[in-house]
Amino acid sequence: FCMNVATNVAKASDKNVVVFSLEMSSEQLISRMLSSEALIDSSSMRTGKLSTDDWTKLAESASVLSKTNIYIDPNPNVTPTEMKSKLRRLGNLGLVVIDYLQLMHSDIATDNRVQDIANITRAIKLMAKEFEIPIILCSQLARSTDKRGQKERQPMLSDLRDSGAIEQDADIVLFIYRSDYYERKEGEALEEANSNSDYIVAECNVAKNRHGSPGVVPLAWVGKYYKFMSIDEDVSNESSEG
Template sequence: MDTLNVSANEFTYNIYAEQCVIGSVLADPSILPSVIEKVSPNHFYSEQHQAIYRIIQTMFTNNIPVDIVTVLNEAVKLHIFESVSEGKRYLAEIANTLPSTENINTYCKIVSDKFYIRSLNIAAKSIIEEIQSGEEDAQILIDSAEKKIFDIRQGKDIRGLDPLSNAVLEAYDRLGKITGEDREKYIGAKTGFTLLDTITSGLNKSDLIIIAARPGMGKTSFAMNIATNVARRNKDTANEKEVAVFSLEMSKEQLATRILSTEALVDSHSLRSGRISNDDWVKLATSAGYLSTLPMYIDDTAGINVQQMKAKLRRIKNLGLVVIDYLQLMESTSRSDNRVTVISEITRQLKIMAKELDVPVILLSQLSRATESRSDKRPVLSDLRESGSIEQDADIVLFLYREAYYNATSAKQNIAECIVAKNRHGEMGTVELVWDGKYTRFSNVDFNNQQPPTP
């Protein structure tokens, strides 16, 4: 317990290892790409070392030669050293005491390990302080503790504010990645619906995406189509990401049956009634084998709350997408009897969860009956049931609408509209999709006959 009262003991940092990392890159700048992948400025305990390494990182990003002279010049400009002579003496000392650049991986590991130990020390003290304050209930304390540990696992600095320079470097690095040869690894996950992905740029990390529709429009099927498409795409790449589905309405078996119908192209009614032909059994067996290989998980816990979801999701190592069916069946830790307040609290927590886990979260929602009283029954944002802050918290809002549902003589019997009613990242519009209720399946309209999105 005594260690919790110590702000920084020798087991939480190693100044010599930090000097060896900086000295190595100054002696041999060719190792910088490898070092930058392993160590970040916030991994250094010494603020002076943080500042020097940040200079080196920035110079590397801007393709400026890195050596003692150029780094010293920038360090003096930023007043890291009081004088040129002091800076020259310190950097020379680092270079002269460097054992060998061949051990750079070991130096990096020591610096990185000390950062994590330091972060755990800070987190442990914070957890104990929250417990001793006596102001929170157990569930909130557990969630807070789990978040702190999760942040450490993700390599985040839990100490607080981060310099703008770090954010700019991260943004610049991401721009390089999404325009490079491996851009598919870094851009938003693809829904599998071409024009929809064009409008939204895919499912972007930390986004809360609402899919809402009146009953019978196929919102669960649409969400499962997207989840399966993402899992399928991830399975076929080296950067495999896992998909988690929380089904609060349907059981795992019911949901799996629906996914099987879509994948095997076997009539969903036949699966429910048990009237399955020999040919269908063959297709089902093939599809079941394939679906079993997808990185996809289903949880059908009834009345689950956001804190319980986060606890489960944090145990998934390579999480890539979360789907929740649906909002109005979720429980809240709020003690309010006002349903609008409760829903607002849940959507706010889900947006925070998406940001903390750095993954897109698809949330299904019901719509109010207001659409039924209008001549044009296409949903609008005000139709979100118990809307509260749903519209405000969401980054993207998608509505599903099928004219044939209301008009049996419609010329668009198998056409569904996906209406992008809100898009924090760009334009809005409407994309037409083919709906096949027999297989609970949405698909792209034939490219040759496809019209541009309706503004």
């Protein structure tokens, strides 16, 4: 979801979009971005089994993305202070994405992980204010969501892992909910979850909005492209291409 947002912002603006990826390599992210942009099955890209049309779409999408100002920093040990220094040097910022909070190191390490997380979220909050930019900070959820019944699995603010400071410091909290995630965990094949559709209806839950109202927005998740799309887009036609 965050990479879809980052790509869309970069395509619509001449400002720099920075992704701090503490979990995935630059190569993995770029591969997903190309799959999402070109609408090419990610498994075909991994195996190299691409048609002539796929190669054409891949080249066109690579050209589009090469004209954007997306910067990926894969350093897994980056701290808020190091992020701030890199962002200041880069300048002309439009958006920052951090994936993800629980992998970050605090500038002031303590023996209390909850306090460390609070220090990090506060530093990120101040960074956003200083640079006057939106920062998307991805976070894990508590494992308690897995133990709830099927109708109660939608994430809640209390599910934010490790610290209430996440909810306190965030201006907006978005939860992405996909039922297929839990179906796969319970042993149900993804193909079965997708048997009647080329996409899965997901939910973007605006659980907190400091500047507006909360609410739920339905989205289409096309897993083979790592792409979220608006339900009102012709997702069936787009996802069947290639």
